[in-house]
Amino acid sequence: MNGQSSKVIRIGCGAGFSGDRIEPAVDLARHGSLNYLVFECLAERTIALAQKSKLQNGELGYDPLLVERMRAVLPACVASGVKIVSNMGAANPLAAARRTAEVARSLGISGLTIAAVEGDDITALVRSMDTLPTQNALQVSLMPERPPGAPFSLPAAETIISANAYLGCIPIRDALRLGADIVLTGRVADPSLFVGPLMHEFGWAENDWARLGQATLIGHLLECAGQLTGGYFADPGVKDVDGLARLGFPLAEVRADATAVLTKLPDTGGLVSVATCKEQLLYEVQDPGAYITPDVVADFSGVTFQQVSADRVEVGGAFGRERPETLKVSIGYHDGFIGEGQISYAGSGAVERGRLALQVVAERLHLTGVALRESRYDLIGLNAICGDLPGVPVPPEIRIRVVGRTHTLEEALRIGREVESLYTNGPAGGGGATRSATEVVAITSTLVSRERITPCITLETV
Amino acid sequence: MKLRELAHSRTGDKGDHSNVSVIVYRLEDYPLIEKHLTMERIRAHLRGRVRGEVTRYCLPTLGAINFVLHDALTGGVTRSLALDPHGKCISGLLLDLELPVEAPGSTVP
Numbered sequence A: 001m002n003g004q005s006s007k008v009i010r011i012g013c014g015a016g017f018s019g020d021r022i023e024p025a026v027d028l029a030r031h032g033s034l035n036y037l038v039f040e041c042l043a044e045r046t047i048a049l050a051q052k053s054k055l056q057n058g059e060l061g062y063d064p065l066l067v068e069r070m071r072a073v074l075p076a077c078v079a080s081g082v083k084i085v086s087n088m089g090a091a092n093p094l095a096a097a098r099r100t101a102e103v104a105r106s107l108g109i110s111g112l113t114i115a116a117v118e119g120d121d122i123t124a125l126v127r128s129m130d131t132l133p134t135q136n137a138l139q140v141s142l143m144p145e146r147p148p149g150a151p152f153s154l155p156a157a158e159t160i161i162s163a164n165a166y167l168g169c170i171p172i173r174d175a176l177r178l179g180a181d182i183v184l185t186g187r188v189a190d191p192s193l194f195v196g197p198l199m200h201e202f203g204w205a206e207n208d209w210a211r212l213g214q215a216t217l218i219g220h221l222l223e224c225a226g227q228l229t230g231g232y233f234a235d236p237g238v239k240d241v242d243g244l245a246r247l248g249f250p251l252a253e254v255r256a257d258a259t260a261v262l263t264k265l266p267d268t269g270g271l272v273s274v275a276t277c278k279e280q281l282l283y284e285v286q287d288p289g290a291y292i293t294p295d296v297v298a299d300f301s302g303v304t305f306q307q308v309s310a311d312r313v314e315v316g317g318a319f320g321r322e323r324p325e326t327l328k329v330s331i332g333y334h335d336g337f338i339g340e341g342q343i344s345y346a347g348s349g350a351v352e353r354g355r356l357a358l359q360v361v362a363e364r365l366h367l368t369g370v371a372l373r374e375s376r377y378d379l380i381g382l383n384a385i386c387g388d389l390p391g392v393p394v395p396p397e398i399r400i401r402v403v404g405r406t407h408t409l410e411e412a413l414r415i416g417r418e419v420e421s422l423y424t425n426g427p428a429g430g431g432g433a434t435r436s437a438t439e440v441v442a443i444t445s446t447l448v449s450r451e452r453i454t455p456c457i458t459l460e461t462v
Numbered sequence B: 001m002k003l004r005e006l007a008h009s010r011t012g013d014k015g016d017h018s019n020v021s022v023i024v025y026r027l028e029d030y031p032l033i034e035k036h037l038t039m040e041r042i043r044a045h046l047r048g049r050v051r052g053e054v055t056r057y058c059l060p061t062l063g064a065i066n067f068v069l070h071d072a073l074t075g076g077v078t079r080s081l082a083l084d085p086h087g088k089c090i091s092g093l094l095l096d097l098e099l100p101v102e103a104p105g106s107t108v109p
Helices: A023-031 A046-056 A066-080 A093-106 A123-127 A137-142 A170-177 A192-202 A209-222 A274-281 A350-367 A409-420 B027-036 B039-045 B090-094
Strands: A008-015 A036-039 A083-086 A113-118 A160-165 A182-185 A250-255 A260-264 A297-299 A304-309 A312-316 A319-321 A326-346 A374-380 A397-406 A431-449 A456-461 B007-014 B017-024 B054-059 B064-069
Touching: A008 A023, A008 A066, A008 A192, A008 A209, A023 A036, A023 A066, A036 A066, A036 A192, A046 A160, A046 A326, A046 A431, A066 A083, A066 A093, A083 A192, A093 A113, A093 A182, A093 A456, A113 A170, A123 A160, A170 A182, A170 A192, A170 A456, A192 A209, A209 A250, A209 A260, A209 A274, A209 A297, A209 A312, A209 A319, A274 A304, A274 A312, A274 B007, A274 B017, A326 A350, A326 A409, A350 A374, A350 A397, A350 A409, A397 A409, A409 A431, B007 B090, B017 B027, B017 B090, B039 B054, B039 B090
Parallel strands: A008 A036, A036 A083, A083 A182, A113 A182
Antiparallel strands: A008 A250, A113 A456, A160 A326, A250 A260, A260 A312, A297 A319, A304 A312, A326 A397, A326 A431, A374 A397, B007 B017, B017 B064, B054 B064
């Protein structure tokens, strides 16, 4: 009768971005007594880059570290019955599932069901449209960069690389219902990677807004991995954190009412405190009273944290309201090229020589007809981050940075070359020149009606 | 006294907007930061970084304020030319804000 009410699900986060450390996830898989290990590896732009690699090779387009991560964690996950949920499918969840099956086979593992969740890729649909729906008040809080009622103009069809709708927790829950041990998705709202397994385990209804709001809070707190356990927190002498080089990643012990204890493994570095939790609560949040995901509009304004013992924090107090009728869509598109060059100056007069160097490069780019759509001339150490502020002390060394947006790669390359040529043509004592030129894949976002998106699940067995 | 003595902060980004939290170490200091950290004060202190509107969300039970700096990221992380396109360094800048009060334990002349 109260099996469900005393049930606790242990869910950990094994990566907070695609390049994250791997050993903390292995530690969680081995020693965390976990039910689920979630890897959040898909930044805004990553899926557009993955789409480009899929276009070159139909068997690619998943996370570049997929094989390395799976190889590291699969033995422990299989041995301990830990299920894996991840957006490492990126632009090609099917290929990711097949590749994961190969990794399992190569490790001598069998009896696994791997689910690929698709349906987020709406590139063809978006290319065929001129505008997407006009925004209403709710949508504006999701996408506040445009005024209410303004139609959204898409980038030109020929520049669009990818368009992906943010799926929610439901297809992940459904994949788990079908018996998946590993669920690989493309674009899914980050907290939904955690909400899906919790919904599956506790049997919450799709309109149980209060619990979904609370589960979204847990997912939001966990999704950046080390940022909850003392990573991105240390400020020596003010906020000290021990053991950042062996930071433990977080896990939550979640109850059926969607309250939880947040913690990390003992004997790992870092800390879980009310302060680390509060910093992560507001990370990448705009209105704490309306955190919008495909699953729910979560309300974090009444959240409470309580330190129950060392590295254990009780969390509760989130609520939720009905989910939005629209889904956010990220559109990746070609946006020209960026060229950059840097060189340093030191000692007395370094700032003046740096300023002269910037003037020389600007004049050279003008004289040689490099068309800059946009540019910046920074003095790193003085104004590159803060902007120009009065009364700043003169630094003993300065690094100039010239960066510009161009239409062609050739022009982007010219920027770095002009900085490099300061070695023999510029002010005295310049050193350590570097240059780069990259193609820009930019991201813009809009909304699409939920009815246009149909998630689909494919199972692969080993 | 610098804000850093009473509070900590983290910056996040969403599209072209930056959000900066300010969280007091001791809940009893919250009214002080709510009083002094007005949108105008934030705009003045971060004048090198703020281009658009500033919105303030107050969370007294958490002892926190969340500031949203609109259009602050020169097009957002995927296309900005800035050295710190995420605007992640803004939290450090904000904590240098001078509060018109004496540090705890300091003697008033």
